[in-house]
Amino acid sequence: MMGPWRSFVLKASSIDISTHKHSLVKSSLESQLKTLLPRGRVFTSAAQLAGYGADGLGYKNHIPDAVVIPADAEELVGFMKGAKALHVPVILRGAGTSLSGGPVAAQGGVIVHTSALKRIREMNVKGFWCEVECGVALNDLDAALKPHGVFYPPDPSSGPVCTLGGNVASNAGGAHCFRYGVTSNYVLGVEAVTLDGTVHRFGGPAGGRGPWREDWKRFMIGSEGTLAAFTRFWLRLLPLPEKVWTFRATYPDLKTTEAAIHALVAHTSYPAAIEMLDPRGVAMVESSQMACGLPEGSFMLLVEIDGPEPLVNARVEPVAELLRRAGSKDVMFSDEDELRKKLWKARKAAGGLLGQLSPAYVVQDAVIPKRALAEVLQLVYDEADAAGIPAVNVFHAGDGNLHPNFLFDSRVPGDLDKVELISKRLMQRVIEVGGTLSGEHGIGNDKSSYMPLVFGPDSMRLQLAVPASFNPAHQMNPLKVFDNRRFAA
Amino acid sequence: MTPALQSSISRSNYFSNCTHCGFCLAVCPTYKLTGDENNSPRGRLRLWSEEASGRLSKDKWTDFYTEECVGCLACETACPATVPYGELFEQTRHQHVASNRFKPKLQLRLASAAVQRLLIFNLAMLPTRLLRRMGARVHRFLFPGRPAVFQSTAAYADELMQRHRPTGPRVAFLTGCLMEAAFREINFATLRVLIENNCRVIIPEGQGCCGAFQEHTGLDGVEKLRAQNRRAFCSLDVDAIVSNSSGCGYALGKALHPNQQVRDVLGFLGELGPVKRQRANNDETRVYVDLPCHLVHGQKMEGIPTKVLDATGYHWELAPNAKDCCGSGGVYNIQKPENAHAILKEKSAFLNEAEGAPVILATSNHVCMMQWHSAGVAGLVTRPYEVRHVIQLLDPREEVFS
Numbered sequence: 001m002m003g004p005w006r007s008f009v010l011k012a013s014s015i016d017i018s019t020h021k022h023s024l025v026k027s028s029l030e031s032q033l034k035t036l037l038p039r040g041r042v043f044t045s046a047a048q049l050a051g052y053g054a055d056g057l058g059y060k061n062h063i064p065d066a067v068v069i070p071a072d073a074e075e076l077v078g079f080m081k082g083a084k085a086l087h088v089p090v091i092l093r094g095a096g097t098s099l100s101g102g103p104v105a106a107q108g109g110v111i112v113h114t115s116a117l118k119r120i121r122e123m124n125v126k127g128f129w130c131e132v133e134c135g136v137a138l139n140d141l142d143a144a145l146k147p148h149g150v151f152y153p154p155d156p157s158s159g160p161v162c163t164l165g166g167n168v169a170s171n172a173g174g175a176h177c178f179r180y181g182v183t184s185n186y187v188l189g190v191e192a193v194t195l196d197g198t199v200h201r202f203g204g205p206a207g208g209r210g211p212w213r214e215d216w217k218r219f220m221i222g223s224e225g226t227l228a229a230f231t232r233f234w235l236r237l238l239p240l241p242e243k244v245w246t247f248r249a250t251y252p253d254l255k256t257t258e259a260a261i262h263a264l265v266a267h268t269s270y271p272a273a274i275e276m277l278d279p280r281g282v283a284m285v286e287s288s289q290m291a292c293g294l295p296e297g298s299f300m301l302l303v304e305i306d307g308p309e310p311l312v313n314a315r316v317e318p319v320a321e322l323l324r325r326a327g328s329k330d331v332m333f334s335d336e337d338e339l340r341k342k343l344w345k346a347r348k349a350a351g352g353l354l355g356q357l358s359p360a361y362v363v364q365d366a367v368i369p370k371r372a373l374a375e376v377l378q379l380v381y382d383e384a385d386a387a388g389i390p391a392v393n394v395f396h397a398g399d400g401n402l403h404p405n406f407l408f409d410s411r412v413p414g415d416l417d418k419v420e421l422i423s424k425r426l427m428q429r430v431i432e433v434g435g436t437l438s439g440e441h442g443i444g445n446d447k448s449s450y451m452p453l454v455f456g457p458d459s460m461r462l463q464l465a466v467p468a469s470f471n472p473a474h475q476m477n478p479l480k481v482f483d484n485r486r487f488a489a
Numbered sequence: 490m491t492p493a494l495q496s497s498i499s500r501s502n503y504f505s506n507c508t509h510c511g512f513c514l515a516v517c518p519t520y521k522l523t524g525d526e527n528n529s530p531r532g533r534l535r536l537w538s539e540e541a542s543g544r545l546s547k548d549k550w551t552d553f554y555t556e557e558c559v560g561c562l563a564c565e566t567a568c569p570a571t572v573p574y575g576e577l578f579e580q581t582r583h584q585h586v587a588s589n590r591f592k593p594k595l596q597l598r599l600a601s602a603a604v605q606r607l608l609i610f611n612l613a614m615l616p617t618r619l620l621r622r623m624g625a626r627v628h629r630f631l632f633p634g635r636p637a638v639f640q641s642t643a644a645y646a647d648e649l650m651q652r653h654r655p656t657g658p659r660v661a662f663l664t665g666c667l668m669e670a671a672f673r674e675i676n677f678a679t680l681r682v683l684i685e686n687n688c689r690v691i692i693p694e695g696q697g698c699c700g701a702f703q704e705h706t707g708l709d710g711v712e713k714l715r716a717q718n719r720r721a722f723c724s725l726d727v728d729a730i731v732s733n734s735s736g737c738g739y740a741l742g743k744a745l746h747p748n749q750q751v752r753d754v755l756g757f758l759g760e761l762g763p764v765k766r767q768r769a770n771n772d773e774t775r776v777y778v779d780l781p782c783h784l785v786h787g788q789k790m791e792g793i794p795t796k797v798l799d800a801t802g803y804h805w806e807l808a809p810n811a812k813d814c815c816g817s818g819g820v821y822n823i824q825k826p827e828n829a830h831a832i833l834k835e836k837s838a839f840l841n842e843a844e845g846a847p848v849i850l851a852t853s854n855h856v857c858m859m860q861w862h863s864a865g866v867a868g869l870v871t872r873p874y875e876v877r878h879v880i881q882l883l884d885p886r887e888e889v890f891s
């Protein structure tokens with residue numbers, strides 16, 4: 001009689017103590033945060049945290065211990081000053097559109113949402129630069145710049161909502177980065193706050209690399225929130241192109257599509273964008289509200305050229321001819337804004353359109369030498385078909401930046417395991433052909449397990465030393481990029 | 490959450506359709522206002538799905554964030570995955586009200602009961618019509634207008650049909666609850682415009698409130714009203730069923746059979762090519778057109794047809810961010826006045842500097858008109874302007890109140 005009774009009492013009291021302790025810890029964290037952010041907001045209740053559990057990979061959930069929204073940059077600096085003493089991880093979050101598990105609390109901790117830091121502080125049109133706060137949404141910046149005849153080229157498809165803070169921290173790319181280059185090509189300066197609350201400025205409106213020869217701001221770009229919190233940036237602008245032509249060409253198979261891509265890359269018209277949708281991507285667009293009359297079963301290339309009007313006009317026919325010669329019987333082109341926008345909208349919404357097909361998806365972001373394109377894509381299809389997992393490919397073909405989307409249902413046991421296995425095999429092949437893990441989405445905690453496929457132990461040790469010198473205990477966004485980068489309180 | 494809702498959710502797989510892409514954040518008025526992910530479509534969907542799956546227990550914050558939603562449906566338009574947010578929101582709000590997690594304000598509960606008995610409602614609103622007709626400023630939402638106090642829209646339709654004997658398309662017209670009880674002059678203008686454009690107007694007997702009021706508040710009664718309207722509209726032999734309020738038209742559309750499309754009167758006129766009004770050469774009037782959410786995001790119309798706006802004869806342009814919500818949200822400006830005020834503040838600021846004398850803000854939903862009118866009363870717009878329904882600008886007997 002005595003035994004079970006005793007153990008029941010013990011169990012009950014131990015639950016009691018631990019919940020009590022947990023709520024004490026939580027309430028003390030809450031009160032500390034409220035002291036650090038007298039004007040901003042502090043969330044600790046379960047339903048307030050639930051909305052911050054995931055990024056663009058909605059099926060993965062990591063509930064933080066708290067979320068804060070600093071009222072302005074000054075308050076963010078104040079928070080960083082006291083954050084070390086909180087003894088919990090600190091995770092910066094822009095719009096939460098990352099596709100690699102970047103802005104999520106993988107090891108618990110406080111999420112710092114930068115949504116209130118959305119001021120465009122200066123547009124220096126004559127100097128071709130602007131100064132923005134980290135929470136400015138990319139398309140809001142575009143809209144503000146456009147009337148002045150200038151633009152900021154990096155254009156990730158998440159533009160309507162993603163923030164410049166997220167763009168810089170993941171060194172975002174986009175469709176037009178084939179010619180224009182990625183975020184790092186346009187960052188003139190970064191203002192960053194480290195965990196001791198000190199504010200550092202790397203570069204500035206005049207660009208420059210830093211206090212001396214080294215380009216310190218490059219350490220910041222692509223650091224995925226592991227080094228410091230960025231408050232503002234100075235960004236390089238370009239004059240808006242005078243004339244833009246958009247081409248759409250469809251191909252019957254991978255081989256001809258690949259031939260067209262090689263020809264485009266080598267062509268002197270130097271396209272701004274070379275994007276590809278495979279037949280499943282085409283079918284997805286055509287059965288959606290974004291339908292734009294693409295032929296069934298085809299591979300589609302979306303190509304754009306731009307520049308001074310007479311020059312670009314003279315290049316239209318040669319590009320069309322090149323696309324035809326590669327095997328397309330269906331080349332169309334237009335300089336009309338409405339038509340062009342429709343095509344681009346369909347391309348850029350592709351990630352979201354996947355929701356019409358499947359409850360969840362994993363997207364890989366490998367970059368491969370273009371000569372291996374058809375071969376690696378075929379591997380994607382073969383592996384996915386064999387596992388019964390639908391794969392849709394919509395990607396930046398000019399850069400060889402693949403985005404195979406593997407569709408699955410997270411509620412079906414075993415589905416995710418299959419996707420992870422296919423992804424791993426794919427990554428192995430990518431490395432064998434001389435490619436790399438991520439072109440633009442970052443590593444986060446979704447691709448960190450592939451890091452040892454590319455880097456040996458010595459290289460990993462060197463890379464880990466960088467975040468360790470900024471925050472030795474790895475308090476900033478732990479468990480990201482490196483699987484073993486764990487915060488030790 | 491009730492088992493019924495839970496099963497409808499799992500059956501349709503609605504929540505999990507959301508890929509978490511975040512595109513909807515950019516258009517959501519409450520996210521823009523607060524910067525709080527929970528106060529966004531993606532956030533709300535997350536809270537509801539977490540609760541439905543049992544991972545999150547009932548929480549006052551889930552209730553709070555649900556109440557915060559304006560119901561503008563901009564997120565539906567922005568969503569590439571076609572998550573039926575509006576439907577989910579409506580079901581959730583109804584559940585929250587039914588289980589006492591949320592209680593609409595007393596005046597809304599009373600009004601909801603009243604609009605379900607139109608005869609009594611029309612009688613009770615007689616003083617309002619009278620006061621408006623006399624030009625009294627009775628309430629911050631009551632924009633100027635001169636409604637008939639006693640003659641109903643149905644009686645006026647009979648009179649006009651006898652007098653003009655149009656021969657064109659047969660059109661059944663939804664007279665609405667508040668439209669008929671308080672803003673009858675807009676119904677009258679609609680009749681004159683339709684008949685001038687040779688439409689044979691029928692006012693179906695026994696029609697009721699469209700049910701939008703109950704949808705907006707989460708109160709009971711939607712199904713009863715929908716059934717009543719099905720009885721009134723579904724057996725008619727007409728070329729079109731039209732509504733002059735985009736919110737009511739959208740709500741009536743949900744009640745009727747899928748093959749019976751409810752047309753917005755302006756969209757319908759756009760196809761006919763309405764008679765054009767002539768204006769004096771030196772007319773300096775400027776019309777700024779705002780597009781109701783339930784027209785563009787609910788009924789999924791591109792906007793108000795250019796042909797219709799050109800036919801007003803006025804110099805017109807779209808208001809800045811015309812497709813963004815004005816904060817009215819049906820009854821949101823009563824339920825959440827501070828948010829509605831903040832949204833309107835941003836939206837209406839342009840009017841202070843807008844060119845034109847006089848300046849008219851025109852839209853096509855009476856609740857949006859009420860909200861726009863309140864911008865002046867609240868001091869958000871400090872220069873004179875008039876609020877009109879676009880149909881009033883096509884009216885052969887257009888009245889000017891300024």
Ligand SMILES: Cc1cc2nc3c(=O)[nH]c(=O)nc-3n(C[C@H](O)[C@H](O)[C@H](O)COP(=O)(O)OP(=O)(O)OC[C@H]3O[C@@H](n4cnc5c(N)ncnc54)[C@H](O)[C@@H]3O)c2cc1C
Pocket residue numbers: 055056091092093094095096097098099102103114134155156157158161162163164165166167168169170171172173174175224225226228229230231348349350351352440441477509510511
């Ligand atoms: C539909 C869709 C399409 C996409 N298309 C593209 C594309 O074409 N190209 C592309 O590159 N990406 C794309 N992405 C991925 C994603 O949008 C980008 O990585 C984007 O840069 C993330 O911005 P964000 O504001 O959402 O940042 P978040 O997702 O919030 O954060 C991303 C990373 O940045 C860090 N971070 C954010 N703000 C700060 C700050 N102030 N200081 C320090 N660190 C910070 C976070 O900790 C995290 O590690 C797409 C995503 C979706 C959902």
Ligand code: SF4
Pocket residue numbers: 516517518519520529530533557558559560561562563564565574
């Ligand atoms: S209906 Fe409007 S307010 Fe509600 S979540 Fe959607 S966009 Fe936001």
Ligand code: SF4
Pocket residue numbers: 352355506507508509510511512513514530531534567568569570571572
């Ligand atoms: S746009 Fe649609 S799919 Fe994307 S987060 Fe919003 S509701 Fe989900």
